[in-house]
Amino acid sequence: MRTVYVNGEYLPENEATVSIFDRGFLFADGVYEVTSVLDGKLIDFPGHATRLQRSLDELEMANPVTAEELLAIHRELVARNDVGDGLVYLQITRGAADRDFAYPADATPTIVLFTQAKPGLADNPVAKTGIKVISIPDRRWGRRDIKTVQLLYPSMGKMAAKAEGADDAWMVEDGAVTEGTSNNAYIVKGNTIVTRHLGEEILHGITRAAVLRLAAEAQMKVEERSFTIEEARAADEAFVTSASTFVMPVVEIDGTPVGQGTPGPVAARLREIYLDESRKTAL
Template sequence: MQQIVYVDGSFVPAADAKVSVFDRGFLFADGIYEVSAVLDGKLIDNDSHLARLQRSVGEIALALPVTLQRIVDIQKELIARNDLTDGLVYLQVTRGAAIPRDFAFPKHPKPTLVMFASAKDIVNAASAKTGIGVVTVPDIRWARRDIKSVALLAQVLAKQAAAEAGCAEAWMIEDGKVTEGGSSSAFILTQDDVLVTRQNSSAILPGCTRKAVMKLAEERQLRVEERAFSVDEALAGKEAFITSASLFVQAVVTIDGRTVANGKPGPMTTRLREIYVEFARATAV
């Protein structure tokens, strides 16, 4: 089946999709992106992702070219046109093309909006049963990580380091503490059964799946503490895991080649994954 994508008002075959070489997203990484999961042909926790999108574009004074409701309509149309059952819908908005190339905003920008869907079996991923390894890398990103910018070179390098080490994710380290994963939020479970994840600030992206998992945990009277933690604390804990729209809840079983607990997904991580999948299916739209 031919993949259909959305580019500035039109649904076109992927092979025919084009944006200008002068687009500021290409030249300056002047843009924002979001990714929403799809289960059974429906969007998961999409309102949270769109709220974050709206916040991110606001932080860089970039106006969305269409309404949020129109974005939802396009997302659903992409799901239908691509006959997508499980997977992801990606969207990216940039400040558009401008000539001549100049760092300052163009006076009359015409934002570019690109969206596409891709298949992925998130629920039945093999790694959900085995867990994954992570490697640690210095966090070399800019100071506004709370903005979901398309400027992802630091994350690309982190993910490449993980791939070269045979791992699925990298944890970024700043001042001796874990900030977050290359494309995920980081959690640990301490020996006294406290879930720990770094508090929201400009140092991390406010993860939508992270937010949902924390709420689900608190509703079940689990103790949740928002603070920074070190790799040593993670290795001394009962469990470690990451969250993201493309993984849901994923156990971390090694860090830099060192085993977390018994090297298998722990019962808390496994249960939180089950609870999140139940939540996702119950609230999908």
Template sequence: MSRVVYVNGEFLPEEEAKISIFDRGFLFADGVYEVSTILDGKMVDNPAHLERLGRSMYELGMTPPCSMEEIEVIQQEMLKRNPIQEGGLYLQVTRGAADRDFVYPDESTRSSLIMFTQEKPVVESALAKRGMRISFQPDIRWQRRDIKTVGLLPASMAKVAAQGEGADDAWMVEDGKVTEGTSNNAYIITQDDVLVTKARSNKILHGITRKAVLALAKEEGLTIEERDFTPEEAKLAKEAFVTSASTFVTGVVNIDGQQLGNGTPGPMTIRLREIYIDFARQNLS
């Protein structure tokens, strides 16, 4: 049975879904998106994702396709029509369809809204159990990474390059400092048990999972430093991990060929994953 997707006011079998070839998401990557994790058939921390969606549209001067309350109603209907227990609910808003022009169309152009679900394990993740291998790749993205846009080709290129080197993912490096992963925020735990991650700015995505995990780490008594760190510092770390909506907290066990610890996710990483899963289950909607 195929998935039911949502396209501009219609719930459709995925095989029947269509969007204009003039949609600016297709022509200019002129769109933003969010992915809410589905756990136990419900969405994790969804209000925070919708708040960030609103910010992304605002930063691009994009007219919302409808209210956030209406978007949430559509999301809930998507969960009813696609009754999966674990995975993700993806939504994308573009500036809509208009004749190809670098100048934004006027406000009479209606924004496009699409949604679809993806089913995959979230809690019992094989990657989280064995740990992730990371390689370093140059960060060639634009300078507004705080906006969650659909312009993901540079991140895709970095991930493919990393996998070509035998890694699972890349940590991107700019001016000698680690920014973030291709689709996640990056962290190290130093030999002195200090959790280090890059501070929020336009250089990284302001992760929803990042925000929650840092709050949980503070409650656990961890010392946190939001600052730049270098690839060399990362390779000397006691532990490392990434966070994202789709991976929660996932340990990094090898960085650019350097094994961390005994080559398995470290105890603090495991602990943070456990308490984040508890947090996620307490924030379902």
């Protein structure tokens, strides 16, 4: 049985509880982060901690732990659950208070962490074959740069993709791709990697930042701009990045093969160098 962390205590998962008045439950008034674990070490942890603090600040929410305490909790959970490869999920909400749309002045934030073991996470065979995506309208709220727990529409997008025999959905707003349901989206044309510029319309991906830095170091050309689904279908390659999939090739969009319909060399190379660098810098 897993050991989880709830408000300062390490508990068996079947003993962990949160108030029914918690605003994360009632209002999705909370934020989260997911950090990958490879070989028992945390990948890109400083980036996740920094983004967590930014999300909390944007929502005027207190952080119940310091960055140092947060790192210690992550490491302790990984150790207690003997996680070699997997994920650590972290959620902080504004806390419990009687139901009112106005923020409570005196609520104590709720903090919850748990692990998910995923043996062979970096060796996912899907990376060799690629994933298929569909396009759907982006109907989320406007502040997608804040990593909130309100994930119902992305969940609906995943289910819509599965219903069409695909793996994921790319969301489209004003004619341009914003991002995938749980990842940042990219296309490759010629020698140029194209991904949407940062703004309030997309999540500022931690893996995205690392991959773009590594691409620049490898002297790959990168353009941060909007692109359309039509442009994506005509691209040489496409891929997504996220903390749990790293760099994952996209081989089909709305039933149209991308490039040769197989993972391309740019995505494969980026996945290789990202995993290599991440293992070197893991905590």
